[in-house]
Amino acid sequence: xxxxxxxxxxxxxxxxxxxxxxxxxxxxxxxxxxxxxxxxxxxxxxxxxxxxxxxxxxxxxxxxxxxxxxxxxxxxxxxxxxxxxxxxxxxxxxxxxxxxxxxxxxxxxxxxxxxxxxxxxxxxxxxxxxxxxxxxxxxxxxxxxxxxxxxxxxxxxxxxxxxxxxxxxxxxxxxxxxxxxxxxxxxxxxxxxxxxxxxxxxxxxxxxxxxxxxxxxxxxxxxxxxxxxxxxxxxxxxxxxxxxxxxxxxxxxxxxxxxxxxxxxxxxxxxxxxxxxxxxxxxxxxxxxxxxxxxxxxxxxxxxxxxxxxxxxxx
Amino acid sequence: xxxxxxxxxxxxxxxxxxxxxxxxxxxxxxxxxxxxxxxxxxxxxxxxxxxxxxxxxxxxxxxxxxxxxxxxxxxxxxxxxxxxxxxxxxxxxxxxxxxxxxxxxxxxxxxxxxxxxxxxxxxxxxxxxxxxxxxxxxxxxxxxxxxxxxxxxxxxxxxxxxxxxxxxxxxxxxxxxxxxxxxxxxxxxxxxxxxxxxxxxxxxxxxxxxxxxxxxxxxxxxxxxxxxxxxxxxxxxxxxxxxxxxxxxxxxxxxxxxxxxxxxxxxxxxxxxxxxxxxxxxxxxxxxxxx
Numbered sequence: 001x002x003x004x005x006x007x008x009x010x011x012x013x014x015x016x017x018x019x020x021x022x023x024x025x026x027x028x029x030x031x032x033x034x035x036x037x038x039x040x041x042x043x044x045x046x047x048x049x050x051x052x053x054x055x056x057x058x059x060x061x062x063x064x065x066x067x068x069x070x071x072x073x074x075x076x077x078x079x080x081x082x083x084x085x086x087x088x089x090x091x092x093x094x095x096x097x098x099x100x101x102x103x104x105x106x107x108x109x110x111x112x113x114x115x116x117x118x119x120x121x122x123x124x125x126x127x128x129x130x131x132x133x134x135x136x137x138x139x140x141x142x143x144x145x146x147x148x149x150x151x152x153x154x155x156x157x158x159x160x161x162x163x164x165x166x167x168x169x170x171x172x173x174x175x176x177x178x179x180x181x182x183x184x185x186x187x188x189x190x191x192x193x194x195x196x197x198x199x200x201x202x203x204x205x206x207x208x209x210x211x212x213x214x215x216x217x218x219x220x221x222x223x224x225x226x227x228x229x230x231x232x233x234x235x236x237x238x239x240x241x242x243x244x245x246x247x248x249x250x251x252x253x254x255x256x257x258x259x260x261x262x263x264x265x266x267x268x269x270x271x272x273x274x275x276x277x278x279x280x281x282x283x284x285x286x287x288x289x290x291x292x293x294x295x296x297x298x299x300x301x302x303x304x305x306x307x308x309x310x311x312x313x314x315x
Numbered sequence: 316x317x318x319x320x321x322x323x324x325x326x327x328x329x330x331x332x333x334x335x336x337x338x339x340x341x342x343x344x345x346x347x348x349x350x351x352x353x354x355x356x357x358x359x360x361x362x363x364x365x366x367x368x369x370x371x372x373x374x375x376x377x378x379x380x381x382x383x384x385x386x387x388x389x390x391x392x393x394x395x396x397x398x399x400x401x402x403x404x405x406x407x408x409x410x411x412x413x414x415x416x417x418x419x420x421x422x423x424x425x426x427x428x429x430x431x432x433x434x435x436x437x438x439x440x441x442x443x444x445x446x447x448x449x450x451x452x453x454x455x456x457x458x459x460x461x462x463x464x465x466x467x468x469x470x471x472x473x474x475x476x477x478x479x480x481x482x483x484x485x486x487x488x489x490x491x492x493x494x495x496x497x498x499x500x501x502x503x504x505x506x507x508x509x510x511x512x513x514x515x516x517x518x519x520x521x522x523x524x525x526x527x528x529x530x531x532x533x534x535x536x537x538x539x540x541x542x543x544x545x546x547x548x549x550x551x552x553x554x555x556x557x558x559x560x561x562x563x564x565x566x567x568x569x570x571x572x573x574x575x576x577x578x579x580x581x582x583x584x585x586x587x588x589x590x591x592x593x594x595x596x597x598x599x600x601x602x603x604x605x606x
Contacts, residue, residue: 015449015450018450019450019454022450022459023462026462026463026466027466029466029467030466134347134595137594137595137598138591138594138595141538141542141590141591141593141594142542142586142587142590142591143542143545143546143549143562143586143590144546145545145546145549145562145565145566145583146545146565146583146584146586146587146590147587149565149569149572149579149580149583150580150583150584150587152572152579153572153576153579153580156572157572157573157576158576164572164573248455249455250455251455251458252455252456252457252458253457255457255458255461255550256457256546256549256550259549259550260549260569270458270461270462271461271465271550274461274462274465274466275465277465277466282462286458286462289455289458290454293454293455
């Protein structure tokens, strides 16, 4: 198990490093000079040069890259160029907000999509299956901002069940918080639903056609027992991997949903810092997102390995 | 399988040639494909002929009647500048139907080249290319696209390039796995013994034999390209006002959602119908080629 974990980390860490190089390289091409951006158009060239030196912006690129990456690892994420305050506390606060939103979406969508996917798989090629598959395919294809704006108009504007801006007050209790965040989480759920249901269906179809299930049925076990005890465990393994990778994709959806509902989360922060050319915030946020993405994939792999000894012991 | 009417002697000679017609037949019997195709055809028609079919000029502002609700004069109402929403929705099909197919085409070109080279030559080149593909594929597309477009510049052309670059690794992976099977076939050995060059073998011997997975990949990518291009428009990272682009319109009219929901609902539903149409059609193509 330890070897399995080490090998997975050995794959994930170089990928994360590559992403950090990409992020840094992208930030390098931002037009304009850091010191000039901070000091504004009226600063003298001497002042600009002094600040450049103070920020280390006059150092060679590899030195600055090493300093940035080292700083990120030990938790020194620099100061925002727009807000003039340390990056880390408010990035972490935003992360908390986004995790809450993502968690609500996942907690709701995973049981529903697994359940319907399994139902579709058990009724292969029947109208139930066709309906679930087609609806899933269609919902997954719709961009988050489209489904978001539709639920916004229906449930926020017409029915007035939910607020159209998702900014629960700091003192809000858990119930109120969840209520305010339900609307923004729906578009995320709709996109995830199709993926997860499709995987669950495919897994179920494959397992139900296998020899050991036929044996279980033929030896007279009740169908419910066969499905719950024998089929589900194997059928849902590939789905767990998909859910793990979807958690990362969720971040892309968060950018859209948080912008649409003006929710102060990590996705909106990436967008705002990219558009506002706030390089320190952008670098920290993007690397954080990449790390979360790798971790969720790693977590899914681990879960699969725990549930399936074949993965654990094979190379 | 031989098709009725094909002389028996031809079956072995050209089994791939005759596959064309039954695929088309299967497509035309698939209700989901027909429905999706009809929706897509409608929007393509709107994108080409909006100047003829739209009741008003989509760019003409009407200061006297901003945010007017749907009526017999303006079927879908007017937006914050008094422009006719129906006309703008019809004209708004044009940007997305130019950007998404262009991006898909470029990603198919780039991805096919990478996939052919990696799959045919194997070795170190293959390893390096596939690690790069893995790195790009591990990113949630919207994030790198947002960062690049915000830093490099926002325009429709940059959206096409960004989507093409981010999608080509997925195409490359599909093509490569098909090439890995084909390169072991005897016709490739024959071409090599004949002294054909690598490039010729890749593009004129192997490529024609991997068209099926390539077509499926292309139609699926097109659906995702519409999704991504629409989303980037919504984030205002692509085409700029006063374009009637659907994503851009939703972003700009979001401020008036409480008093004039029709301004955001019409372009949102239009884009929803287009993506569902493209995906139903893509699913039909995939099924028809798989049978």
